[in-house]
Amino acid sequence: MTIQERKAEHLRIVAEEDVSYGKSSLFECIHLLHEALPELDIDEIDTTTEFFGKKLKAPFMITSMTGGAEFAGEMNRGLAEAASKSGIAFAVGSQRVMLRHPEVSDDFRVRSKIPEGVLLGNIGAVQLAEYSPEVIKGLMDDIEADGMCVHLNVAQELLQVEGHRDFTGITDKIARLVDSIRGKILVKETGAGLSPRVLEKLKSIGVPYIDVSGSGGTSWTRVEKYRAPSPVLYNTGQTLSNWGIPTAFSLIAAKKILDDKTCIISSGGVYNGLDAAKSIAVGADIAGFARPVLLPFLKGGVESAKTYLESVLYELKTAMLLTGSKDLKSLGKTPRIIAGELKDWLNAYGWLGEKGM
Template sequence: MSSEISRRKDEHIALASSDAVAFRERTTLLEQVTLIHESLPELALEEIDLATELLGKTLRAPIVIASMTGGTERAGSINRELAAIAESRGYAIGLGSQRAMMRDPSMAPTYRVRDVAPNALLLGNLGVVQARDLATADIVRLIEDVGADALCVHMNPAQEVVQPGGDRDFRGGLETFARLAGELKIPVVAKETGCGVSARVATKLRDVGVKTVDVSGAGGTSWVAVETLRAQGAAKALGESFWDWGIPTAVSVAWVARSGLAPIATGGIKSGLDVARAIALGARAAGIARPVLQALQAGGRAGAEAFLDRVEAELRTAMLLCGAGTLDELRNAPRVIGPELASWLGTM
């Protein structure tokens, strides 16, 4: 079983590094958020404050290097490089699913990054189906092993039903969130994996004690697509039908914010302007995954740092040009919402 998980993880890295697993037609709809230009911003660019509070820690900028991998030697190397970048830049860093180390403790070192990121906000990661079947004490051991500050509990039914050998029984998920929110001493983050979170689900999560949701909306990497490219026969045909399934990132961010929860805007975030638009819709921070991985693989740490420099410069510039000196001011900045996004936001 552990060798099968490791093989799958390596395949995931290879596929997620390419643009072949992007959504085909569905977009994030962040392009439908237009921030209104301010000709008299009365701000100095260098004085704009990008800091945000997330899960009990202050980030220098509202960026999460989003959950991607773990469970293989290659994955461990990627985790350590990205964690070191997050530490140096004051970001948060998310680990990939810890299912592999749960099944095989010898894989635990591929998730351990505290020696290179002692201060970064570190997010552990476990599937809700796996969490459902584990005692809380066992989950605590997984958290303590990596020194996580919070635990992402991911929801991925669309991915699993296409994945060869994936989960098929998703009962007990909400009860699991209620148990963990009540029993863990660290925050629990409800996290999707590319299909977004509806207003209905956000309300259910809020009512059982969850306070933060990583929306991981449609428009970026399609994990259905990842599994479709790994599948054969009927499973492959099923995946082709559901390749573009999901709620756009912009919609999920707005719905989660309306519910009173703190959204992390992950899913198709490619630029600082995307980050600005997500913050304007209510996000506390934005998660970036595939573009960071691609930049790292193309140019090493210098390449990843250059990409993130550009993201921060674009975010800071967007804030200046709409007269927002802080992220709270950006959330209240005037904006125009395009018709497709407006149509989504008019429904629940």
């Protein structure tokens, strides 16, 4: 099966099958306190922020997604346009295919669709064993991107018959890339989350942008189960279909472990503006959406994706006003209560303060 055929299959499964985690992101355990006297005017709420040195209208990004063979270009161009019109960032899906089949490179060259905005490239961490930092930088420059996402997807690889099985030496390869493309690397998971130990490793090699991409949204062990060619891979996909670290925990861990200079992205089951507001309240700088923005795009194109993003922004603004937060900095300090299962996760690390906050 070619890379393009595999990506087309992924897209069909993600659009048609039940690929959401059976357990949640744990955002429901974060409660923001209602402020009945906010003393704010919604028109003055400021949601702007900086990302990769550029200004965003809202603290959002469309995270990396690869399309199918024929659809990749249409998808990247459409989502880039929706992101540009909404004033948010856009990352293309894995550019690995460009290295094997340079004839498809135009599918990723979407700078004209997001001329002023933040555009990011993407490559798998496992590919860093095969290709030098210069080649990866070449991919970034080829599409005139502002930075490069490197994805970690061990659980997915293990469930693919054609996937990698050896994950040794990857931290060093990422460190080399960080050294050669200073300040422009975003390391992300793909829906299974980053543990405190992994966050420590990424901190030690100086990764400047980190997307926790935790569990609670799209489950890639589930996706791969639907295309498993053998009973062994099918059964393993079924058993591990809820494998991963809930996004809310991974996010709070990132805030505790990383220094203030690191930009933290919350994704994986971030479905709406309230999830985004909760993410920012516990430490995220940016909220990321993959499948939640892909589904409206597949149904109604750029306009539907844009409408979805408009709702998310209005939900965020509403949550900001209702918590008395005039800008994202104040939202980051708004009182919140942590309850339920998330409390157990945080207690295990001794991270729950006296007020349960």
